[in-house]
Amino acid sequence: MRHFPPTRRILPALIAAAALGAAVSLAVAAGKGVAQREKPAPQPPLVIPPATPPATTPPAPGPGETDETAALPTPSSAAQTLYSAARADLLQIRMLLKNGRSQSSVGSGFLVGTGNLVLTNYHVVSQMALDPDVYIGEYVDTDGKSGPVELLAVDVLHDLAVVRVDRNGSGFFQVPERPVKLVQGQYLYSLGNPLDLGFAISEGSYNGIVTRSFYEQLIFTGPINSGMSGGPSVTAAGVVAGVNVSKRLDGELVSFLVPVRYAQELLGRVAVQPHAPKNFNPLIGQQLLAHQRALIDRLLGEPLSIRTMGPYQVPVRESQQLRCWGRSNFRAEAEFTLDAVSCAMEAAIYVSDTQQTGHVSMTHQVIRSSSLHPLQFAVLASSRFRVDSLGAGRDTRLTRPACAEMFVHTATLPVRAVTCVRAYRKFAGLYNFTLLAASTDDPNANLLSRLDLAGVSYENGMRATRAFLSALGRSHARAGSR
């Protein structure tokens, strides 16, 4: 018998361990490779970022990036007059980190009448509303004097907030009792502190009411930059017409204002409330719940309209708020045809820099092939049915997803259905729903549908999921299909 010193006995085991590790990674890579070789179609994101830019000021441009040589147009006399009259009541609102008092975001605001109340955007003060232990607010006026601000009320849906400061207005900005009559093309003057560069006034024109967003907003054809959010837009006569809120990043001078009517309502609520709420989170949760009630009621108010995609019938809802876009792979060098339609809301509710909610989107894809073997087709369909993650796995604002999966038969179509739900941590009663459905009736055709509901109550999530799932169907008997 030969004797093996103990250390030598371990060596083959170590090599085996290393080999097994390598094999595991190889196998995993191979498995993924098979599944991912087909480039999956880009799914619509769970939540489409709204047009609202955050209140944060982007970093200042470097030297050479700014064009200082361009001649400035002569300011209109109306703007000159307005600015000199308004400057005393114009404020910059800053969010500061409590710890160290360094500023984290800036926006604008204005003193209403002769009182000490300041109107601004919710998104300017959202950090203070959501995390009052971390952030505090501060105002700076046109003379550079600063002081503390106290948050009194928020309206998340219309993106408005009211804060109290330690000084009174001169009475220039009057929020009118009755709605302001505006005529398309009428001049409006927007005030604020763009990009933290200094107070400014910009001239533009009123161009009607946006119908694309869920809540009424005014179109202002003029420049609004981040940092001007929360500032007033006034008529030449000095009447406040709206509050600066956002602009389209993909357009030129397409900006939006919150109609002053909603500011009046919020001020009215402040007048009757005995004291400011200590914690705004439940209040924001209630507002989001109210939003989703209206949203789902409008979505399901009438039966979903049914479209025919190849052999399948799919539910869609096309409205002013929910836009649908189609695409196809007819140019791709593939053995299958793909037709897709996706409908999504163009606006969402801003809750914080990293969280938008109150959003609905739906997608349908039909893939068909007469030349692929059924097994090849099955692999293709499986890879398109796979969604690796529903948002970030480690998201501190949402719980991890819980999923239900089943083979389901709707009225005319058997489908594989998966529903995944995540709950909001801060807002009780709000959930994100995702429904994925794949038809299982045909070896050469497949319908893949997806419905995303962000920020809905459980009942409404179930209601919309059921309506969407039940409406999936097959338009004619299978025998007739190629």
Add this chain to the structure above:
Amino acid sequence: MGPWFVELLARNGDVLQRQCVDKLPIRIGRGYGNDVILDDDYAAPSHAIVEPDPAGHLVLRDLGSRNGIVVAGKRRQDAVLAGDTVVRIGHTSLRVRAADCPVAPELVDHTLHGWEGMLPGAAGLLLTGSIALLARWLSDAEFFEPARYAEALAGGLAAALLWGGMWGFANRLFGRHARLGRHLFVFGCGITALAGWIALGSLLAYAFSAESITHYGSHLVTVLLAGIVYFHLSTIRPRNRVRYRWICAGLAVLSSSLILAGNVQRTGRFSDELYMSVLLPPAMRMSSDHGVDEFMRDVDAMKGPLDRSRGRKPGDDQIDD
């Protein structure tokens, strides 16, 4: 009694060099005047001597060297040499045996000597190549192009040769022969088993709506991989089969626990995936469909666990099933 054999040993017990000496005493050292000359910088020119003691046993005696002689980790002035006593002189391990030293009986040879070399190697490569081509064909939804299949084939064969070559190298190091053909065959069979499991697992999960098969499919994959490693190890040293069985079982358990821990860390669930994404042709369905109501009841049942996990800290809000 004589002749006597002085055997210089490797650390794993293999004989590196064997020298026959006809008469006692045997002088051992680095100098050329010795009977056994050690090429060892840590041995003295005249290091030790082997002599019979009055009882007739062989005794190794230190001749006053600086590093001495070491038996079982202890430095000794002299040591009685039974047939299995290993003595270390400097960096050299050696033992001395008389010609009448008993040896173990011969082992029964179970090796299939006909199944070595080209034949199993070709079979292994054939299996690997077919699996690579099959995988390529299944995932190919573009217009046919021979180059893509050639690439897949080349990739599969290269992987087999790399993997088999690694084991062949280890086999040459720790055994006598490379046995590359055998290792290629083991790899080919292993890959076939893996592919078969993926296909069968998907089929069973889809046909009978048994989602847990794909949710936890990676654990059977680790078992199969451990099996592949076991067969490679057994090819290197067939005598240690039982030990390798335990090592590979341990590795499989370890990998499975790492996968579970990784899944919990990444996604908060033990399962590998959020839901079963396998879709197969309708002819492969065995289970029946459920109504929409039944599905919505399942969705409704998730509300309680979700609301409970709301209150927990981010990071430990596993959804309880």
